[in-house]
Amino acid sequence: MQKFKYPGLVALAGFIVWLSACRHELPISGNTGGSADTTGSGTGSGSSSSSGGGCSADTVYFVQSVLPLLTSSCAQAGCHNGQTGGDAGDYTLNTYAGIRQIVQPGNAGSSRLISITSSGSMPPYGYTALSSDQIAMLSKWINQGAANNSCTASSCDTTGVTYSKTVVPILQTNCTGCHSGSAPAGGGVDLTTYANVSTQVASGKLWGDISHSTGYNAMPLGGSQLSACDRSKIHAWINAGAPNN
Numbered sequence: 001m002q003k004f005k006y007p008g009l010v011a012l013a014g015f016i017v018w019l020s021a022c023r024h025e026l027p028i029s030g031n032t033g034g035s036a037d038t039t040g041s042g043t044g045s046g047s048s049s050s051s052g053g054g055c056s057a058d059t060v061y062f063v064q065s066v067l068p069l070l071t072s073s074c075a076q077a078g079c080h081n082g083q084t085g086g087d088a089g090d091y092t093l094n095t096y097a098g099i100r101q102i103v104q105p106g107n108a109g110s111s112r113l114i115s116i117t118s119s120g121s122m123p124p125y126g127y128t129a130l131s132s133d134q135i136a137m138l139s140k141w142i143n144q145g146a147a148n149n150s151c152t153a154s155s156c157d158t159t160g161v162t163y164s165k166t167v168v169p170i171l172q173t174n175c176t177g178c179h180s181g182s183a184p185a186g187g188g189v190d191l192t193t194y195a196n197v198s199t200q201v202a203s204g205k206l207w208g209d210i211s212h213s214t215g216y217n218a219m220p221l222g223g224s225q226l227s228a229c230d231r232s233k234i235h236a237w238i239n240a241g242a243p244n245n
Helices: 007-021 062-074 096-100 114-120 132-143 163-175 195-204 203-211 229-239
Strands: 025-027 155-159
Touching: 062 096, 062 132, 062 163, 114 132, 114 203, 163 195, 163 229, 195 203, 203 229
Parallel strands: none
Antiparallel strands: 025 155
């Protein structure tokens, strides 16, 4: 049998096929530019876990879902942030220890956090109430044990990013607690409509703020920077022309 003279070409072709198959998976090395567990957030007693790629789709993670939502919706200036003034000092809802004071692990129905958010009494008048999906997420976290848990995926798929399915949920979890309602606390910027979000994109402020670029306001205010994956998804959407899709 005649021996093939160019084995190097076979190896090169195999490498190209492998590379093209993986082109949409962006590696994530932690939360570049912002830690998921910063000073004052996610601290206190409770179990803690992290994973490089084994995140469960059925598990609600405190650091990625619960903490940013409550920081945005409940810990604005003068509210439940552990500072002085207003309701700031009664409950501290931007730390794990503070949030644990108003939840009963394993029993969402008996947890004060669920009763005050589902009744509409909190967030207060003038701010957008938590949605039924957000309350269901908090209830699920409590019923799963209200753990101080965290999980960051090792890869990030930025294909198929849309405004309605990708950008809106990120903003609802991290931003619209302040940037919404009849009197938004975030400098009068309401991020609950596409028109308003589009204006912030056009001015460069949306990306400048969430990327913590020099000359912009680091957002979310009082919370951790958006994860590297969330930033990548928003950046991909902006680069696609920020469509209303």
